[in-house]
Amino acid sequence: MALTSLKEKIDEAVKQQLRLVDAVVGSTGFPIVPDQKTGDPQWIDVRELPLRYMLSLGGARKFFEGLAGGKLQATRCRACGTVYFPPQVDCPRCRVSDVEWVDVGEEGELVTWTVINVKPLTFSHHGDYVVGIVRMPIGVNVLAWISVGDPSGLRPGQRVRLVVGRREPEGYVTYWFEVPH
Amino acid sequence: MMDRAETMRRVAVIGVGHSTFGVRGDVTLQELAWEAIAEALKDAGLTQKDIEVSVVGVVGTREYELMPAVPVNDYAGLTHVGPIRVEAACATGLAALTTAHNYVASGMADIALAVGVEKMTEVDTATSLAVGGRAGNYLWEFHFVGTTMPAQYALYASAHMARFGTTEEHMALVAVKNHRHAARNPKAHFQYEVTVEEVLGSRPVAWPIKLLDSSPISDGAAAAVLASEDAVRRLGVDVPVWVSGIGYSSETPNMVRRPHYVGLEATVRAAAMAYKRAGISPTDVEVAEVHDAFTIAEIMAYEDLGFVEKGMGGKFVAEGQSDLGGKVSVNVSGGLKGKGHPLAATGLSMVYEIVKQLREERERGRQAPLKRYVGLAHNVAGIGHQAYVVVLRR
Numbered sequence: 001m002a003l004t005s006l007k008e009k010i011d012e013a014v015k016q017q018l019r020l021v022d023a024v025v026g027s028t029g030f031p032i033v034p035d036q037k038t039g040d041p042q043w044i045d046v047r048e049l050p051l052r053y054m055l056s057l058g059g060a061r062k063f064f065e066g067l068a069g070g071k072l073q074a075t076r077c078r079a080c081g082t083v084y085f086p087p088q089v090d091c092p093r094c095r096v097s098d099v100e101w102v103d104v105g106e107e108g109e110l111v112t113w114t115v116i117n118v119k120p121l122t123f124s125h126h127g128d129y130v131v132g133i134v135r136m137p138i139g140v141n142v143l144a145w146i147s148v149g150d151p152s153g154l155r156p157g158q159r160v161r162l163v164v165g166r167r168e169p170e171g172y173v174t175y176w177f178e179v180p181h
Numbered sequence: 182m183m184d185r186a187e188t189m190r191r192v193a194v195i196g197v198g199h200s201t202f203g204v205r206g207d208v209t210l211q212e213l214a215w216e217a218i219a220e221a222l223k224d225a226g227l228t229q230k231d232i233e234v235s236v237v238g239v240v241g242t243r244e245y246e247l248m249p250a251v252p253v254n255d256y257a258g259l260t261h262v263g264p265i266r267v268e269a270a271c272a273t274g275l276a277a278l279t280t281a282h283n284y285v286a287s288g289m290a291d292i293a294l295a296v297g298v299e300k301m302t303e304v305d306t307a308t309s310l311a312v313g314g315r316a317g318n319y320l321w322e323f324h325f326v327g328t329t330m331p332a333q334y335a336l337y338a339s340a341h342m343a344r345f346g347t348t349e350e351h352m353a354l355v356a357v358k359n360h361r362h363a364a365r366n367p368k369a370h371f372q373y374e375v376t377v378e379e380v381l382g383s384r385p386v387a388w389p390i391k392l393l394d395s396s397p398i399s400d401g402a403a404a405a406v407l408a409s410e411d412a413v414r415r416l417g418v419d420v421p422v423w424v425s426g427i428g429y430s431s432e433t434p435n436m437v438r439r440p441h442y443v444g445l446e447a448t449v450r451a452a453a454m455a456y457k458r459a460g461i462s463p464t465d466v467e468v469a470e471v472h473d474a475f476t477i478a479e480i481m482a483y484e485d486l487g488f489v490e491k492g493m494g495g496k497f498v499a500e501g502q503s504d505l506g507g508k509v510s511v512n513v514s515g516g517l518k519g520k521g522h523p524l525a526a527t528g529l530s531m532v533y534e535i536v537k538q539l540r541e542e543r544e545r546g547r548q549a550p551l552k553r554y555v556g557l558a559h560n561v562a563g564i565g566h567q568a569y570v571v572v573l574r575r
Contacts, residue, residue: 045397086320086435111442112337114388119313120307131332131336143322179550
Protein backbone atom coordinates (compact mmCIF):
# COMPACT_ATOMS: atom_id res chain seq x y z
CA MET A 1 0.00 0.00 0.00
CA ALA A 2 1.61 3.23 -1.14
CA LEU A 3 1.73 6.21 1.20
CA THR A 4 -0.93 8.01 -0.82
CA SER A 5 -3.43 5.15 -0.69
CA LEU A 6 -2.92 4.66 3.06
CA LYS A 7 -3.50 8.38 3.51
CA GLU A 8 -6.68 8.15 1.46
CA LYS A 9 -7.95 5.36 3.70
CA ILE A 10 -7.29 7.39 6.86
CA ASP A 11 -8.77 10.54 5.29
CA GLU A 12 -11.95 8.68 4.38
CA ALA A 13 -12.51 7.77 8.06
CA VAL A 14 -11.84 11.37 9.09
CA LYS A 15 -14.14 12.68 6.37
CA GLN A 16 -17.09 10.74 7.78
CA GLN A 17 -16.57 12.50 11.12
CA LEU A 18 -16.18 15.89 9.44
CA ARG A 19 -19.43 15.48 7.54
CA LEU A 20 -21.14 15.32 10.92
CA VAL A 21 -19.30 18.47 12.03
CA ASP A 22 -20.33 20.23 8.80
CA ALA A 23 -23.95 19.33 9.46
CA VAL A 24 -23.74 20.63 13.02
CA VAL A 25 -22.04 23.88 11.93
CA GLY A 26 -24.75 24.25 9.26
CA SER A 27 -27.51 24.13 11.83
CA THR A 28 -25.92 25.80 14.90
CA GLY A 29 -22.97 27.82 13.59
CA PHE A 30 -20.56 26.10 16.00
CA PRO A 31 -18.39 22.97 15.62
CA ILE A 32 -19.75 21.70 18.93
CA VAL A 33 -20.91 18.11 19.27
CA PRO A 34 -22.07 16.23 22.35
CA ASP A 35 -19.77 13.53 23.72
CA GLN A 36 -21.23 10.18 22.69
CA LYS A 37 -21.16 8.75 26.21
CA THR A 38 -21.71 11.70 28.54
CA GLY A 39 -23.30 14.36 26.34
CA ASP A 40 -20.73 16.94 27.49
CA PRO A 41 -20.21 19.53 24.73
CA GLN A 42 -16.96 19.09 22.78
CA TRP A 43 -15.54 21.68 20.38
CA ILE A 44 -14.05 19.95 17.34
CA ASP A 45 -10.80 21.67 16.31
CA VAL A 46 -11.47 22.88 12.76
CA ARG A 47 -8.05 24.57 12.36
CA GLU A 48 -6.37 21.30 11.41
CA LEU A 49 -2.66 20.95 12.16
CA PRO A 50 -1.10 18.41 9.81
CA LEU A 51 2.15 17.31 11.45
CA ARG A 52 4.54 15.79 8.95
CA TYR A 53 8.15 16.14 10.00
CA MET A 54 11.27 16.14 7.86
CA LEU A 55 14.08 14.27 9.62
CA SER A 56 17.62 15.25 8.77
CA LEU A 57 19.55 12.02 8.41
CA GLY A 58 22.85 13.55 9.45
CA GLY A 59 25.53 10.93 9.93
CA ALA A 60 23.04 8.10 9.37
CA ARG A 61 22.89 8.75 5.60
CA LYS A 62 25.49 6.00 5.05
CA PHE A 63 23.27 3.54 6.88
CA PHE A 64 20.62 3.87 4.19
CA GLU A 65 23.21 3.52 1.43
CA GLY A 66 24.24 0.26 3.09
CA LEU A 67 20.66 -0.91 3.51
CA ALA A 68 19.95 -0.19 -0.15
CA GLY A 69 22.85 -2.54 -0.91
CA GLY A 70 21.41 -5.26 1.36
CA LYS A 71 23.63 -4.59 4.37
CA LEU A 72 22.62 -3.78 7.93
CA GLN A 73 25.43 -1.75 9.41
CA ALA A 74 26.53 -0.42 12.76
CA THR A 75 29.32 2.05 13.45
CA ARG A 76 32.54 1.33 15.36
CA CYS A 77 34.67 4.05 16.92
CA ARG A 78 38.19 3.85 15.49
CA ALA A 79 39.59 5.35 18.68
CA CYS A 80 38.00 3.23 21.42
CA GLY A 81 36.28 0.40 19.55
CA THR A 82 32.76 1.04 20.88
CA VAL A 83 30.14 -0.34 18.49
CA TYR A 84 26.91 1.62 18.03
CA PHE A 85 23.57 0.34 16.82
CA PRO A 86 21.54 2.30 15.91
CA PRO A 87 24.63 3.78 14.26
CA GLN A 88 26.00 7.15 15.36
CA VAL A 89 28.97 9.02 13.99
CA ASP A 90 30.08 10.77 17.16
CA CYS A 91 31.53 8.72 20.02
CA PRO A 92 30.51 10.35 23.31
CA ARG A 93 32.62 7.80 25.19
CA CYS A 94 35.97 9.07 23.92
CA ARG A 95 34.70 12.29 22.33
CA VAL A 96 36.22 11.41 18.96
CA SER A 97 34.16 11.53 15.76
CA ASP A 98 35.92 8.93 13.64
CA VAL A 99 33.86 5.80 13.03
CA GLU A 100 33.93 2.95 10.54
CA TRP A 101 30.84 1.16 9.25
CA VAL A 102 30.64 -2.53 10.06
CA ASP A 103 28.16 -5.29 9.18
CA VAL A 104 26.13 -6.52 12.13
CA GLY A 105 26.31 -10.09 10.81
CA GLU A 106 23.77 -12.49 9.37
CA GLU A 107 22.69 -14.69 12.22
CA GLY A 108 21.83 -13.86 15.79
CA GLU A 109 20.14 -15.16 18.94
CA LEU A 110 16.63 -14.20 19.92
CA VAL A 111 16.61 -12.38 23.27
CA THR A 112 12.96 -11.42 23.72
CA TRP A 113 9.83 -10.86 21.62
CA THR A 114 6.20 -9.79 21.57
CA VAL A 115 3.24 -9.85 19.19
CA ILE A 116 1.73 -6.44 18.45
CA ASN A 117 -2.04 -6.80 18.25
CA VAL A 118 -3.11 -3.19 18.77
CA LYS A 119 -1.25 -1.18 16.16
CA PRO A 120 -0.58 2.46 15.47
CA LEU A 121 -2.83 3.87 12.72
CA THR A 122 -0.04 3.83 10.13
CA PHE A 123 0.53 0.10 10.73
CA SER A 124 -3.16 -0.77 10.92
CA HIS A 125 -3.24 -2.36 7.45
CA HIS A 126 -0.76 -5.04 8.60
CA GLY A 127 -1.81 -8.21 10.37
CA ASP A 128 -0.52 -8.79 13.92
CA TYR A 129 3.28 -8.62 13.77
CA VAL A 130 5.96 -10.25 15.90
CA VAL A 131 8.68 -7.90 17.15
CA GLY A 132 11.87 -9.24 18.68
CA ILE A 133 15.25 -8.18 19.97
CA VAL A 134 18.13 -10.20 18.55
CA ARG A 135 21.74 -10.35 19.82
CA MET A 136 24.14 -10.18 16.87
CA PRO A 137 27.68 -11.62 16.79
CA ILE A 138 29.39 -8.20 16.80
CA GLY A 139 27.80 -7.51 20.17
CA VAL A 140 24.84 -5.30 19.29
CA ASN A 141 21.14 -5.97 19.57
CA VAL A 142 18.75 -5.39 16.67
CA LEU A 143 15.01 -4.74 17.06
CA ALA A 144 12.96 -5.95 14.11
CA TRP A 145 10.00 -7.99 12.98
CA ILE A 146 10.35 -11.77 13.28
CA SER A 147 8.83 -13.57 10.33
CA VAL A 148 7.29 -16.65 11.90
CA GLY A 149 3.99 -18.44 11.42
CA ASP A 150 3.32 -19.37 15.03
CA PRO A 151 5.17 -17.24 17.61
CA SER A 152 4.30 -19.58 20.49
CA GLY A 153 7.20 -21.80 19.42
CA LEU A 154 9.80 -19.05 19.82
CA ARG A 155 12.45 -19.55 22.52
CA PRO A 156 15.17 -17.32 23.98
CA GLY A 157 18.53 -18.19 22.46
CA GLN A 158 16.94 -19.44 19.25
CA ARG A 159 18.99 -18.75 16.09
CA VAL A 160 17.37 -16.35 13.64
CA ARG A 161 18.64 -15.05 10.28
CA LEU A 162 18.69 -11.41 9.19
CA VAL A 163 16.99 -10.45 5.92
CA VAL A 164 17.21 -7.08 4.20
CA GLY A 165 14.47 -6.43 1.68
CA ARG A 166 11.37 -4.52 0.78
CA ARG A 167 8.37 -4.86 3.04
CA GLU A 168 5.08 -4.88 1.19
CA PRO A 169 2.58 -3.41 0.73
CA GLU A 170 4.44 -0.08 1.23
CA GLY A 171 7.64 -1.23 -0.47
CA TYR A 172 9.95 0.33 2.15
CA VAL A 173 13.43 -1.20 2.26
CA THR A 174 13.82 -2.54 5.76
CA TYR A 175 15.17 -5.56 7.68
CA TRP A 176 13.63 -8.45 9.58
CA PHE A 177 14.51 -11.87 10.92
CA GLU A 178 13.50 -15.30 9.69
CA VAL A 179 13.49 -18.53 11.62
CA PRO A 180 15.61 -21.08 9.69
CA HIS A 181 13.89 -24.42 9.11
CA MET B 182 27.43 10.97 44.05
CA MET B 183 28.07 14.58 44.96
CA ASP B 184 25.85 15.08 47.95
CA ARG B 185 25.41 18.53 49.35
CA ALA B 186 22.38 17.50 51.39
CA GLU B 187 23.84 19.11 54.51
CA THR B 188 23.79 22.53 52.83
CA MET B 189 20.19 22.17 51.63
CA ARG B 190 17.13 23.16 53.63
CA ARG B 191 14.58 20.56 54.70
CA VAL B 192 11.39 20.65 52.64
CA ALA B 193 7.92 19.44 53.60
CA VAL B 194 4.76 18.79 51.66
CA ILE B 195 2.12 20.88 53.43
CA GLY B 196 -0.79 20.59 51.03
CA VAL B 197 -1.99 18.20 48.34
CA GLY B 198 -4.79 18.24 45.79
CA HIS B 199 -6.18 15.78 43.26
CA SER B 200 -8.82 15.97 40.54
CA THR B 201 -11.03 13.04 39.71
CA PHE B 202 -9.21 10.95 37.09
CA GLY B 203 -10.98 9.55 34.05
CA VAL B 204 -12.34 10.71 30.73
CA ARG B 205 -13.00 14.32 31.68
CA GLY B 206 -14.88 15.71 28.70
CA ASP B 207 -16.76 17.91 31.18
CA VAL B 208 -13.84 20.28 31.84
CA THR B 209 -11.06 22.19 30.07
CA LEU B 210 -7.38 21.55 30.81
CA GLN B 211 -7.31 24.72 32.94
CA GLU B 212 -10.38 23.73 34.94
CA LEU B 213 -8.94 20.28 35.49
CA ALA B 214 -5.67 21.72 36.86
CA TRP B 215 -7.65 24.10 39.06
CA GLU B 216 -9.47 21.21 40.73
CA ALA B 217 -6.10 19.98 42.02
CA ILE B 218 -4.58 23.40 42.73
CA ALA B 219 -7.63 24.65 44.65
CA GLU B 220 -7.65 21.54 46.83
CA ALA B 221 -3.89 21.77 47.47
CA LEU B 222 -4.10 25.44 48.49
CA LYS B 223 -7.05 24.74 50.76
CA ASP B 224 -5.29 21.71 52.26
CA ALA B 225 -2.26 23.90 53.01
CA GLY B 226 -4.46 26.69 54.35
CA LEU B 227 -2.85 29.12 51.89
CA THR B 228 -3.81 31.33 48.96
CA GLN B 229 -1.99 32.16 45.74
CA LYS B 230 -0.27 35.17 47.36
CA ASP B 231 1.68 32.75 49.57
CA ILE B 232 3.12 30.89 46.57
CA GLU B 233 6.52 32.20 45.49
CA VAL B 234 7.06 29.92 42.52
CA SER B 235 4.76 27.61 40.59
CA VAL B 236 6.00 24.63 38.63
CA VAL B 237 3.65 23.33 35.95
CA GLY B 238 4.28 19.80 34.71
CA VAL B 239 2.59 18.88 31.47
CA VAL B 240 3.70 16.57 28.67
CA GLY B 241 1.42 18.03 26.02
CA THR B 242 1.06 16.86 22.41
CA ARG B 243 -2.28 15.23 23.10
CA GLU B 244 -3.85 18.55 24.15
CA TYR B 245 -5.07 21.12 21.64
CA GLU B 246 -3.18 23.74 23.65
CA LEU B 247 0.40 23.02 22.64
CA MET B 248 2.04 25.30 25.20
CA PRO B 249 -0.31 24.71 28.11
CA ALA B 250 1.77 25.81 31.12
CA VAL B 251 1.02 29.53 30.96
CA PRO B 252 -2.75 29.19 30.38
CA VAL B 253 -2.96 26.65 33.23
CA ASN B 254 -0.97 28.88 35.57
CA ASP B 255 -2.95 31.98 34.62
CA TYR B 256 -6.34 30.33 35.10
CA ALA B 257 -5.25 29.36 38.60
CA GLY B 258 -4.34 32.94 39.50
CA LEU B 259 -0.61 32.27 39.65
CA THR B 260 0.44 34.51 36.76
CA HIS B 261 3.22 36.42 38.49
CA VAL B 262 5.02 33.51 40.14
CA GLY B 263 5.76 31.22 37.26
CA PRO B 264 5.26 28.96 35.57
CA ILE B 265 8.42 26.95 35.40
CA ARG B 266 7.35 24.28 32.89
CA VAL B 267 8.67 20.77 33.43
CA GLU B 268 8.43 17.81 31.06
CA ALA B 269 9.78 14.30 31.68
CA ALA B 270 7.21 12.21 29.76
CA CYS B 271 5.32 9.90 32.13
CA ALA B 272 7.66 10.94 34.98
CA THR B 273 6.78 14.63 34.67
CA GLY B 274 4.92 14.63 37.99
CA LEU B 275 7.90 13.74 40.17
CA ALA B 276 10.17 15.88 37.98
CA ALA B 277 7.87 18.82 38.79
CA LEU B 278 7.96 17.92 42.48
CA THR B 279 11.76 17.72 42.35
CA THR B 280 11.97 21.14 40.69
CA ALA B 281 9.66 22.75 43.25
CA HIS B 282 11.58 21.00 46.04
CA ASN B 283 14.85 22.38 44.77
CA TYR B 284 13.53 25.97 44.78
CA VAL B 285 12.68 25.59 48.44
CA ALA B 286 15.71 23.51 49.44
CA SER B 287 18.07 26.02 47.83
CA GLY B 288 16.43 29.00 49.52
CA MET B 289 15.21 30.57 46.28
CA ALA B 290 11.65 30.26 47.59
CA ASP B 291 10.02 29.50 50.92
CA ILE B 292 6.78 28.11 49.51
CA ALA B 293 6.39 26.50 46.08
CA LEU B 294 3.56 24.80 44.24
CA ALA B 295 3.91 21.91 41.80
CA VAL B 296 1.02 20.85 39.58
CA GLY B 297 0.87 18.13 36.97
CA VAL B 298 -1.98 18.09 34.50
CA GLU B 299 -2.80 16.14 31.37
CA LYS B 300 -5.76 15.90 29.06
CA MET B 301 -5.06 12.84 26.95
CA THR B 302 -8.47 12.28 25.47
CA GLU B 303 -8.43 15.29 23.15
CA VAL B 304 -6.99 13.02 20.45
CA ASP B 305 -8.24 9.56 19.50
CA THR B 306 -6.72 6.36 20.89
CA ALA B 307 -4.80 5.49 17.70
CA THR B 308 -3.12 8.91 17.70
CA SER B 309 -2.33 8.60 21.38
CA LEU B 310 -0.78 5.18 20.75
CA ALA B 311 1.34 6.60 17.93
CA VAL B 312 2.56 9.51 20.09
CA GLY B 313 3.64 7.00 22.77
CA GLY B 314 5.20 4.68 20.21
CA ARG B 315 7.30 7.52 18.81
CA ALA B 316 8.75 8.30 22.24
CA GLY B 317 12.50 8.17 22.45
CA ASN B 318 13.70 6.69 19.20
CA TYR B 319 11.49 7.40 16.21
CA LEU B 320 13.40 6.25 13.19
CA TRP B 321 14.90 3.02 14.48
CA GLU B 322 11.93 1.73 16.41
CA PHE B 323 8.73 3.37 15.26
CA HIS B 324 9.33 3.78 11.53
CA PHE B 325 10.86 0.38 10.88
CA VAL B 326 9.17 -1.72 13.52
CA GLY B 327 5.93 0.00 14.56
CA THR B 328 6.55 -0.40 18.28
CA THR B 329 4.07 0.89 20.84
CA MET B 330 4.44 1.60 24.55
CA PRO B 331 2.62 -1.65 25.47
CA ALA B 332 4.95 -3.53 23.09
CA GLN B 333 8.02 -2.14 24.80
CA TYR B 334 6.76 -3.35 28.17
CA ALA B 335 5.76 -6.63 26.54
CA LEU B 336 9.38 -7.22 25.48
CA TYR B 337 10.28 -6.97 29.18
CA ALA B 338 7.34 -9.12 30.28
CA SER B 339 8.29 -11.82 27.80
CA ALA B 340 11.93 -11.82 28.97
CA HIS B 341 10.92 -11.80 32.65
CA MET B 342 8.65 -14.80 32.07
CA ALA B 343 11.32 -16.75 30.21
CA ARG B 344 14.05 -16.00 32.76
CA PHE B 345 12.21 -16.23 36.08
CA GLY B 346 9.06 -18.19 35.39
CA THR B 347 6.82 -15.17 35.98
CA THR B 348 3.36 -15.94 34.64
CA GLU B 349 0.44 -14.13 33.07
CA GLU B 350 -1.48 -15.02 36.26
CA HIS B 351 1.10 -13.14 38.37
CA MET B 352 0.56 -10.09 36.18
CA ALA B 353 -3.22 -10.49 36.38
CA LEU B 354 -2.95 -10.48 40.21
CA VAL B 355 -1.45 -6.98 40.04
CA ALA B 356 -4.48 -5.79 38.05
CA VAL B 357 -6.88 -7.47 40.46
CA LYS B 358 -5.19 -5.87 43.50
CA ASN B 359 -5.01 -2.40 41.98
CA HIS B 360 -8.58 -2.45 40.69
CA ARG B 361 -9.67 -3.49 44.19
CA HIS B 362 -8.05 -0.35 45.58
CA ALA B 363 -9.29 1.84 42.73
CA ALA B 364 -12.86 0.72 43.37
CA ARG B 365 -12.48 2.16 46.89
CA ASN B 366 -10.87 5.42 45.70
CA PRO B 367 -13.56 7.90 44.63
CA LYS B 368 -11.01 9.81 42.50
CA ALA B 369 -9.92 6.76 40.47
CA HIS B 370 -10.72 6.26 36.78
CA PHE B 371 -11.95 2.68 37.25
CA GLN B 372 -14.61 2.23 39.92
CA TYR B 373 -14.91 -1.54 39.57
CA GLU B 374 -13.05 -4.69 40.48
CA VAL B 375 -11.79 -7.33 38.05
CA THR B 376 -11.04 -11.03 38.43
CA VAL B 377 -7.98 -13.00 37.33
CA GLU B 378 -10.16 -14.71 34.71
CA GLU B 379 -11.34 -11.37 33.31
CA VAL B 380 -7.77 -10.09 33.04
CA LEU B 381 -6.53 -13.29 31.37
CA GLY B 382 -9.49 -13.29 29.00
CA SER B 383 -9.22 -9.63 28.01
CA ARG B 384 -8.25 -8.55 24.49
CA PRO B 385 -4.54 -8.98 23.65
CA VAL B 386 -2.68 -5.69 23.12
CA ALA B 387 0.92 -6.91 22.81
CA TRP B 388 1.46 -10.46 24.01
CA PRO B 389 1.67 -11.20 26.94
CA ILE B 390 0.09 -7.83 27.76
CA LYS B 391 -3.68 -7.69 27.54
CA LEU B 392 -6.10 -4.80 27.82
CA LEU B 393 -6.65 -5.34 31.56
CA ASP B 394 -2.87 -5.43 32.16
CA SER B 395 -2.71 -1.86 30.84
CA SER B 396 -3.28 1.49 32.49
CA PRO B 397 -5.98 3.51 30.76
CA ILE B 398 -5.70 6.76 28.81
CA SER B 399 -6.92 9.27 31.38
CA ASP B 400 -7.39 12.96 32.05
CA GLY B 401 -6.42 14.31 35.42
CA ALA B 402 -4.42 16.68 37.61
CA ALA B 403 -2.62 16.58 40.94
CA ALA B 404 -0.78 19.23 42.94
CA ALA B 405 1.40 19.69 45.99
CA VAL B 406 2.46 22.69 48.07
CA LEU B 407 6.01 22.52 49.42
CA ALA B 408 7.46 24.59 52.22
CA SER B 409 10.75 25.15 54.02
CA GLU B 410 11.20 24.16 57.66
CA ASP B 411 10.98 27.85 58.60
CA ALA B 412 7.68 28.21 56.76
CA VAL B 413 6.34 25.00 58.34
CA ARG B 414 7.09 26.47 61.79
CA ARG B 415 5.75 29.93 60.91
CA LEU B 416 2.53 28.49 59.49
CA GLY B 417 2.11 26.04 62.36
CA VAL B 418 1.59 23.05 60.06
CA ASP B 419 0.13 20.17 62.09
CA VAL B 420 1.43 17.19 60.15
CA PRO B 421 4.18 18.13 57.70
CA VAL B 422 5.30 15.27 55.47
CA TRP B 423 9.01 15.63 54.81
CA VAL B 424 10.68 15.06 51.46
CA SER B 425 13.33 12.81 52.88
CA GLY B 426 15.22 11.80 49.75
CA ILE B 427 14.96 12.26 46.00
CA GLY B 428 16.67 10.04 43.45
CA TYR B 429 16.71 10.31 39.68
CA SER B 430 18.31 8.56 36.75
CA SER B 431 17.82 7.72 33.11
CA GLU B 432 18.54 4.95 30.61
CA THR B 433 19.19 4.81 26.89
CA PRO B 434 16.02 5.35 24.83
CA ASN B 435 17.31 2.72 22.43
CA MET B 436 15.72 -0.55 23.49
CA VAL B 437 18.53 -2.41 21.73
CA ARG B 438 21.29 -0.77 23.78
CA ARG B 439 20.01 -2.02 27.10
CA PRO B 440 21.94 -4.64 29.04
CA HIS B 441 18.88 -6.81 29.78
CA TYR B 442 15.08 -6.82 29.64
CA VAL B 443 14.12 -8.00 33.10
CA GLY B 444 14.21 -4.73 35.04
CA LEU B 445 14.65 -0.98 34.76
CA GLU B 446 18.18 0.15 35.56
CA ALA B 447 17.00 3.77 35.87
CA THR B 448 14.76 2.70 38.75
CA VAL B 449 17.57 0.78 40.46
CA ARG B 450 19.85 3.83 40.33
CA ALA B 451 17.16 6.35 41.30
CA ALA B 452 16.12 4.18 44.25
CA ALA B 453 19.71 3.79 45.50
CA MET B 454 20.13 7.58 45.39
CA ALA B 455 16.84 8.24 47.18
CA TYR B 456 17.49 5.63 49.89
CA LYS B 457 20.99 6.98 50.51
CA ARG B 458 19.78 10.55 50.77
CA ALA B 459 16.92 9.52 53.06
CA GLY B 460 19.22 7.31 55.13
CA ILE B 461 16.88 4.33 54.87
CA SER B 462 16.89 0.87 53.32
CA PRO B 463 14.17 -0.61 51.09
CA THR B 464 12.85 -2.68 54.01
CA ASP B 465 11.92 0.53 55.84
CA VAL B 466 9.31 1.42 53.21
CA GLU B 467 5.78 0.66 54.43
CA VAL B 468 3.60 2.19 51.74
CA ALA B 469 4.56 2.77 48.11
CA GLU B 470 3.01 4.12 44.95
CA VAL B 471 4.90 2.53 42.05
CA HIS B 472 4.71 3.09 38.31
CA ASP B 473 2.44 0.25 37.12
CA ALA B 474 1.80 1.53 33.60
CA PHE B 475 1.42 -2.18 32.82
CA THR B 476 1.16 -4.99 35.34
CA ILE B 477 4.68 -6.31 34.56
CA ALA B 478 5.99 -2.84 35.50
CA GLU B 479 4.75 -3.29 39.07
CA ILE B 480 6.35 -6.72 39.31
CA MET B 481 9.67 -5.31 38.12
CA ALA B 482 9.28 -2.31 40.46
CA TYR B 483 9.08 -4.60 43.54
CA GLU B 484 12.46 -5.97 42.49
CA ASP B 485 14.14 -2.81 41.23
CA LEU B 486 13.11 -0.86 44.36
CA GLY B 487 14.56 -3.63 46.52
CA PHE B 488 11.31 -4.84 48.14
CA VAL B 489 12.19 -8.35 46.98
CA GLU B 490 15.14 -9.89 45.15
CA LYS B 491 15.32 -9.86 41.35
CA GLY B 492 13.09 -12.46 39.77
CA MET B 493 10.81 -12.89 42.79
CA GLY B 494 8.30 -10.15 41.93
CA GLY B 495 5.65 -12.55 40.66
CA LYS B 496 5.86 -14.58 43.85
CA PHE B 497 5.76 -11.35 45.90
CA VAL B 498 2.34 -10.37 44.54
CA ALA B 499 1.05 -13.97 44.60
CA GLU B 500 1.89 -14.22 48.32
CA GLY B 501 0.01 -11.00 49.02
CA GLN B 502 3.14 -9.20 50.19
CA SER B 503 2.21 -6.10 48.20
CA ASP B 504 -1.39 -6.10 49.42
CA LEU B 505 -2.72 -3.52 51.83
CA GLY B 506 -1.02 -4.44 55.10
CA GLY B 507 1.50 -6.75 53.43
CA LYS B 508 5.27 -6.31 53.61
CA VAL B 509 4.80 -3.10 51.60
CA SER B 510 1.32 -1.75 50.80
CA VAL B 511 1.72 -1.06 47.09
CA ASN B 512 -0.55 1.14 44.98
CA VAL B 513 -3.32 1.46 47.51
CA SER B 514 -4.63 4.35 45.39
CA GLY B 515 -5.33 1.88 42.59
CA GLY B 516 -2.06 2.72 40.87
CA LEU B 517 -1.80 3.80 37.26
CA LYS B 518 -3.64 0.61 36.40
CA GLY B 519 -6.80 1.32 38.36
CA LYS B 520 -6.66 5.02 39.13
CA GLY B 521 -5.58 6.08 35.64
CA HIS B 522 -2.43 7.56 34.15
CA PRO B 523 -2.77 11.18 33.02
CA LEU B 524 0.97 11.41 32.32
CA ALA B 525 2.13 14.59 34.09
CA ALA B 526 -0.42 14.20 36.90
CA THR B 527 0.71 10.69 37.84
CA GLY B 528 3.82 11.48 39.92
CA LEU B 529 2.03 14.15 41.93
CA SER B 530 -0.96 11.84 42.32
CA MET B 531 1.47 9.39 43.96
CA VAL B 532 2.66 12.14 46.30
CA TYR B 533 -0.96 12.99 47.10
CA GLU B 534 -1.67 9.39 48.04
CA ILE B 535 1.48 8.91 50.12
CA VAL B 536 0.95 12.20 51.99
CA LYS B 537 -2.65 11.21 52.79
CA GLN B 538 -1.47 7.75 53.85
CA LEU B 539 1.27 9.12 56.12
CA ARG B 540 -1.26 11.51 57.67
CA GLU B 541 -3.57 8.49 58.13
CA GLU B 542 -6.42 10.25 56.37
CA ARG B 543 -7.46 7.51 53.97
CA GLU B 544 -10.91 5.99 53.54
CA ARG B 545 -11.81 2.76 55.31
CA GLY B 546 -10.29 -0.22 53.58
CA ARG B 547 -7.52 1.82 52.00
CA GLN B 548 -5.41 3.06 54.90
CA ALA B 549 -2.08 1.23 55.17
CA PRO B 550 -1.03 0.24 58.68
CA LEU B 551 2.10 2.26 59.58
CA LYS B 552 4.78 1.98 62.26
CA ARG B 553 7.74 3.85 60.80
CA TYR B 554 5.74 6.29 58.64
CA VAL B 555 7.95 5.85 55.60
CA GLY B 556 6.38 6.14 52.14
CA LEU B 557 7.76 6.07 48.63
CA ALA B 558 6.72 7.31 45.19
CA HIS B 559 8.22 5.84 42.02
CA ASN B 560 7.57 7.53 38.69
CA VAL B 561 8.94 6.25 35.38
CA ALA B 562 9.14 7.86 31.94
CA GLY B 563 8.64 5.64 28.91
CA ILE B 564 10.01 2.22 29.70
CA GLY B 565 12.60 3.37 32.18
CA HIS B 566 13.83 6.17 29.92
CA GLN B 567 13.84 8.19 33.14
CA ALA B 568 13.00 7.35 36.72
CA TYR B 569 12.36 9.36 39.87
CA VAL B 570 12.07 7.94 43.36
CA VAL B 571 10.96 10.13 46.28
CA VAL B 572 10.99 9.02 49.92
CA LEU B 573 8.44 10.80 52.11
CA ARG B 574 8.35 10.63 55.92
CA ARG B 575 6.05 11.97 58.52
